[in-house]
Amino acid sequence: MAEVVLSHVGKVYTDGTRAVADLNLEIVDGEFLVLVGPSGCGKTTALRMVAGLEDISEGSVAIGGRVVNKMPSRDRDVAMVFQSYALYPHLSVRDNIGFGLKLRKLPKDEINSRVADAAEVLGLAEHLDRKPRNLSGGQRQRVAMGRAIVREPQAFLMDEPLSNLDAKLRVQMRAEIGRIQRDLGVTTIYVTHDQTEAMTLGDRVAVMRKGVLQQIAPPQVLYDRPVNLFVAGFIGSPAMNLVHATLERGDGGDFTVAVGDQRLQVSEKVLSERPDLERYVGKAVIVGVRPEDMEDATVAGDAEGRTLTAPTNLVEPMGSDVMAHLTLAARAAVTEDIKELAEDDGGRVLDESATTTTIIARFSPRTELQVDDEAKVYVDTDRLHYFDPDDGTAIWGDDNPATTTTPNTSQGTTEGEST
Amino acid sequence: MQHGRYPFIVGFLILPLTLYGVFVISPFVQAFHYSLTDWSGVSPDLSYVGLQNFQTLMRDGLFLQALRNNALLLLGLPAITVMLALFFAFLLNVGGAKGKAGVQGIRGNGFYKLAFFLPQVLSVPVIAVIWAVIFDPTSDGLANSALGWVGLGSFGWLADPNLALYSVLWVLIWGSVGFYLVLFNAAMSSIPRDIFEAALIDGAGRFSTFVRVTMPLLWDTIQTSWVYLAILSLDVYALVAVMTAGPGGPDNSTQVISLQIAQNGFQFGRAGYASAMGVVLFFLTLIIATVMLRLTRRERIEY
Numbered sequence: 113m114a115e116v117v118l119s120h121v122g123k124v125y126t127d128g129t130r131a132v133a134d135l136n137l138e139i140v141d142g143e144f145l146v147l148v149g150p151s152g153c154g155k156t157t158a159l160r161m162v163a164g165l166e167d168i169s170e171g172s173v174a175i176g177g178r179v180v181n182k183m184p185s186r187d188r189d190v191a192m193v194f195q196s197y198a199l200y201p202h203l204s205v206r207d208n209i210g211f212g213l214k215l216r217k218l219p220k221d222e223i224n225s226r227v228a229d230a231a232e233v234l235g236l237a238e239h240l241d242r243k244p245r246n247l248s249g250g251q252r253q254r255v256a257m258g259r260a261i262v263r264e265p266q267a268f269l270m271d272e273p274l275s276n277l278d279a280k281l282r283v284q285m286r287a288e289i290g291r292i293q294r295d296l297g298v299t300t301i302y303v304t305h306d307q308t309e310a311m312t313l314g315d316r317v318a319v320m321r322k323g324v325l326q327q328i329a330p331p332q333v334l335y336d337r338p339v340n341l342f343v344a345g346f347i348g349s350p351a352m353n354l355v356h357a358t359l360e361r362g363d364g365g366d367f368t369v370a371v372g373d374q375r376l377q378v379s380e381k382v383l384s385e386r387p388d389l390e391r392y393v394g395k396a397v398i399v400g401v402r403p404e405d406m407e408d409a410t411v412a413g414d415a416e417g418r419t420l421t422a423p424t425n426l427v428e429p430m431g432s433d434v435m436a437h438l439t440l441a442a443r444a445a446v447t448e449d450i451k452e453l454a455e456d457d458g459g460r461v462l463d464e465s466a467t468t469t470t471i472i473a474r475f476s477p478r479t480e481l482q483v484d485d486e487a488k489v490y491v492d493t494d495r496l497h498y499f500d501p502d503d504g505t506a507i508w509g510d511d512n513p514a515t516t517t518t519p520n521t522s523q524g525t526t527e528g529e530s531t
Numbered sequence: 532m533q534h535g536r537y538p539f540i541v542g543f544l545i546l547p548l549t550l551y552g553v554f555v556i557s558p559f560v561q562a563f564h565y566s567l568t569d570w571s572g573v574s575p576d577l578s579y580v581g582l583q584n585f586q587t588l589m590r591d592g593l594f595l596q597a598l599r600n601n602a603l604l605l606l607g608l609p610a611i612t613v614m615l616a617l618f619f620a621f622l623l624n625v626g627g628a629k630g631k632a633g634v635q636g637i638r639g640n641g642f643y644k645l646a647f648f649l650p651q652v653l654s655v656p657v658i659a660v661i662w663a664v665i666f667d668p669t670s671d672g673l674a675n676s677a678l679g680w681v682g683l684g685s686f687g688w689l690a691d692p693n694l695a696l697y698s699v700l701w702v703l704i705w706g707s708v709g710f711y712l713v714l715f716n717a718a719m720s721s722i723p724r725d726i727f728e729a730a731l732i733d734g735a736g737r738f739s740t741f742v743r744v745t746m747p748l749l750w751d752t753i754q755t756s757w758v759y760l761a762i763l764s765l766d767v768y769a770l771v772a773v774m775t776a777g778p779g780g781p782d783n784s785t786q787v788i789s790l791q792i793a794q795n796g797f798q799f800g801r802a803g804y805a806s807a808m809g810v811v812l813f814f815l816t817l818i819i820a821t822v823m824l825r826l827t828r829r830e831r832i833e834y
Contacts, residue, residue, distance in 0.1 A: 165634070165728050186734040198725035201832050202747040211743075212733035259733070 114176025114266040115141045116162060116299055122170030123157050123323075131157040132323045135171070139267075142297040144290075146314035148304055150346070150456035154323035155303045156271055162301060163192050163269050176266050186215075191260035195272040197252045199244040199259075205231075206240040209258040230258040233292065250281045261292065268293070268300040274309065286312060305456075307347050311335070319343045321452070341398065341504035342449035344497055350403050350435065351453070352497065353471035354445040357399040359392045359498075368417070369399055369496065372442035377417030378493050387509035389498060397507065398445040400497035403435070406473035408481055409488035420489045425470065427483055434475040438487055444469035449504050559813070565806035572802030584807035594808065597779075597786040600696055601765055604787070605819070607700050608707070609760035613753060615704065616711035619647060621741055623712075624719045625727050634727040644716065647709040655706070659773035662702045663689065689775055692784040699771060699785050706770075707763070711756050718752040719745065747832070754827045758820050765816055768793065788812050 116139040123132040132154040139145045147155040160166040162173055164185030172179050180188050191212070199208050206227055207214075213223045231237045234254040244252055253273065260268055273289070274282045290313050293300050304310055310317045311331040318328040319342070327339045338344035344352045358370040367378045367389075383389055409419050426437035446464045454460040473489055481487055498507040566584055570577035588594050623640045637643075650658060665673040666688035675685035688698045722745070730744045746753070768789035772778045779786040779794075788808060796805030 163728075163732060165731070185728075185731045186736065188732075190732065192729070192732045194725045194729060196723060196725050198723065198729035200726060200729075200744060202750075211730075215734040215739055215743075259729075263733070 114299060115139060115143075116176075116267055116301065117174045118158070118162070118171065119174075120171035121158065121161060121168060121173060123154070123161060123166060124169045130323055132161070135320075135323075135325055137318060137325070137328065139299055139301060141299055144293050144300045144302065144313055144315045146302045146304060146310040146317045147320060148307060148310040148317055148346070149320035149326075150452065151305055152322075153320040155305075155320050157323075158320070159269050159271055159301055159303045162188075162267075163190060164188050189263075189266045190269055191263045191265040191267075192269040192271065193256045193260050193273040195275055197244075197256040197276075199252060199255055201244055204241050204243055205236060205247070205255050205258075208244065208255050209236075209262055212259065212263045226262045226264075227258075230262045233261065234258050234288075249277050250285065253277060253281075253285055257289070257292065261296065264298075266299065268298050268302075270300065270302045272304055273302075275304070275306070289313065307349065311347070317347075319346060321449075337506070337508075338497065339506050340449065341400075341445070341447055341499050342453065344400050344499070344506070345450055345453045348402060350472045350474075352400040352402050353440075353469070353473075354398055354400045354450065354499075355440060355469050355471070356396060356443040356445055356501065358396055359389065359394065361393050367393075369397075369493070371399065371420065372440065374420050374441075375417065376420065376491055376493050376496070378496065382494055382496070385509075386498065386507055388507050392498070392500075392507060396501050398447075398499040398501050398504075400499065401471070401491060402495070402497075403472050403474035405492040405495045406471075406475070407490045407492075408436075408473075408475045408479040409490040410480070411476050411478050412490040414488070415490055418491055418493050420491055422471070422487055422489065424481055424483055424485045424487045427481055429477065432477065434477055434479050434481070436473045436475050436479070436481055436487060438471050438473060438489065439468050440471050441468050443467060445499075445501070447501070447504050562806045562809045562813075565803050566810045568803040570803040570806075571800040572796055572805075573800065577803070580803070584804050585811070587804065588807055588811065593783060593786060594788070594791055596783050597788045597791045600785065601767075601787050603696060604700055604703070604764035604767060605761055608703050608764040609757045611700075612704050612707045612711055612760055613756055615708050616715050616756075617741075617746070617749070617753070619643070619708070619712050620715035620719055621737075621745055623716055625740065625745070634724055634731060644713060647712045649709060650706045651710045651713075653706075655769040656773045658702065658706050659770050662698075662705075663774050666698055689785075690781060692782045695775060695781060695784045699767070699775065702770060702774065703764070703767060707760065711760075714756065715749060715752060718749050722748050747829075750827075750829050750832070754824065757827065758823050761819055761823060762816055765789075765812060765819070 116137070118135050118137040121132060121135040122130070124130050135154075135158055137145065147158060149155050157166060161168045162175070164180065164183065168181050172181050174180065175188055175190065200211060203211065209230055210223045210227045213226060218226075227240070228237070231240055234257060236251065236254055236258060239247065239251060244255065247255065253276075256273065270289070274285055277285060286309055289302075293313075302309075302313060311334075314331055316328055317331050317334050319326045319334065321342050327334060327343045329337070334343065334347050338347060338352075341354065345354065355371055360368045360370055360375075362368060367380070367383060369376045369378055409415075420440065422438035422440040424436055425439050426435075428435040428437070444462065444464075444466060446462050451462060454462050473487075475481065499505065500507060565577075567579055567581060568577040569580050569584075623636045623643055625634050625636065653661075667673065667675065668685075668687045668690040669675065670679060670685040672685070672688075674688065679685060687694055689695045726744060726748070727740060730740045735743065766789050767787055771785055771787055771790055772793070775781075775785040777783075777785075779790045789812070792805045792808045792812070795801045795808065
């Protein structure tokens with residue numbers, strides 16, 4: 113086990129395409145780091161450079177203190193789980209798992225006992241003599257995991273290991289991967305485009321976009337304090353609602369956000385947390401609000417200056433919550449970041465000129481809201497997010513605690529956040 | 532079953548099946564028939580001699596010599612060709628340059644593929660003529676002058692009874708490697724790249740990747756190639772007929788069964804006897820192909 117350090121790592125392909133730029137990651141011993149981002153953001157390339165499957169064009173990668181740039185994969189002592197599992201089709205489950213050990217010329221007894229142990233952990237004991245083609249998708253995935261586990265490597269590298277499984281199995285295997293990693297305490301780099309996997313598995317999550325690291329932080333920090341529109345829009349499902357708004361300071365010194373024709377009151381506490389907001393008074397900003405930070409005002413109770421009204425165009429009861437799709441009279445935020453996210457989201461159509469925005473609110477199931485009703489929405493204005501409309505960065509003070517890049521494995525720290 | 536489907540199928544099959552029957556099956560049957568006669572090949576008269584032709588064969592020194600030569604080709608050609616073709620295909624595909632990360636072929640892979648495949652587009656007589664010139668036994672010959680430069684002296688090649696058959700074998704290999712290289716190359720590129728990468732990370736070097744991953748995954752293709760080459764090495768008529776002295780010389784050192792059949796059937800007027808040889812060759816081919824397929828049978832591989 114060891115720490116993995118990427119410093120100023122870049123990848124430029126021979127045709128001049130840049131896949132990764134100046135990537136700095138410091139993954140401490142035993143940490144579970146998730147690399148997440150839309151397809152083509154360079155996360156897999158970064159992982160493959162650590163694995164030794166791609167040349168490192170710039171910077172250096174160190175595993176356990178050794179710089180491995182020129183070291184072939186087999187000497188790096190890492191194990192990889194592939195998206196396709198990449199099992200050896202001609203070998204039994206037993207030989208698949210033991211392949212790496214056999215190549216390292218371990219004694220037969222040792223191989224057998226290690227394979228048996230891994231099979232036990234993964235529930236493959238009765239399938240050891242079967243060939244991969246006779247296994248289900250979930251079992252193949254386990255074999256791929258087993259192949260990594262028995263090696264007892266310095267680091268696990270996982271390249272979207274769950275994306276070929278159906279939804280139910282994915283949840284199950286996700287939990288299992290988390291459990292195994294915790295039990296073994298092996299440093300792990302996990303690549304995924306699924307933000308749920310990222311949030312549930314990672315000690316820290318690194319969000320990448322077009323080869324550039326956007327933010328690296330524990331999942332809850334990432335969720336609560338995204339550094340820019342891209343991270344804000346990418347993390348969270350349903351996504352954060354983003355609309356154009358203006359910051360205003362009233363005569364009484366009270367601070368308001370004008371969303372379309374409606375106004376939301378913001379407490380002084382927010383200002384002290386985000387001193388830079390002061391500079392945006394009278395200017396346009398992009399305001400973000402998470403679906404769960406809104407509630408049906410008839411359920412939450414009316415709060416002066418903290419409600420919006422908007423017609424309802426769709427109500428989706430989920431049992432535990434109700435997803436209300438509302439047509440808010442405010443201009444939708446459409447920036448490069450958001451366009452890219454929409455593209456990753458299956459080409460959702462964005463209309464820059466529209467004067468209304470569909471926002472999604474997560475209401476309590478006690479709501480009696482119906483389609484076409486005029487919804488009164490209570491907004492938790494302490495938890496609004498503010499972004500600069502030009503460059504998309506989050507508006508904080510000088511010391512946004514979320515931009516920290518130093519390792520911090522304590523999960524779910526939310527500095528100074530209270531509502 | 533829809534109405535009129537059988538006439539439709541039969542309609543399509545009747546012509547090819549008739550041609551196959553007339554030009555492939557019937558000559559085989561006729562050969563079996565003639566092998567029991569003393570037919571000269573031209574005269575309308577023939578009489579049955581039972582198995583006498585086959586008894587003569589067993590004592591025919593020339594035929595036995597041809598059989599031995601074919602056996603040597605059978606041992607050498609498939610093994611060497613398959614090994615070389617596999618080796619080159621592996622280099623072209625995954626043998627990659629040292630110091631480079633990941634799984635990739637060597638540089639200029641397209642050029643090598645073309646270069647190796649080139650002999651395949653030449654007809655056998657052309658190959659035979661080219662190599663007959665290269666193997667010129669005088670010290671001015673191409674092969675000999677090349678060896679002369681590096682101080683290895685000159686050889687008789689096709690003129691040396693001890694070397695002639697090996698020279699033939701060499702030309703056969705030279706002519707076949709390219710095709711099998713392209714075949715293996717195609718088969719290899721259908722193996723998911725991930726599997727090679729997994730092997731790399733599991734700690735496999737080039738050699739163990741080749742032996743433990745590539746070979747088993749290509750087994751079906753290798754097996755088929757092996758049988759094909761075995762059948763080829765029992766034939767080799769055209770090359771020997773054009774390239775060697777005599778042909779079949781010197782001193783019958785390159786004599787092969789197919790050459791014997793042609794000589795007996797068309798030159799010596801012993802068509803019945805030649806047919807008997809053909810029958811023996813037929814069974815030999817059948818047995819060897821069956822045995823090879825049996826011995827090398829493995830479980831089918833699916834990705």
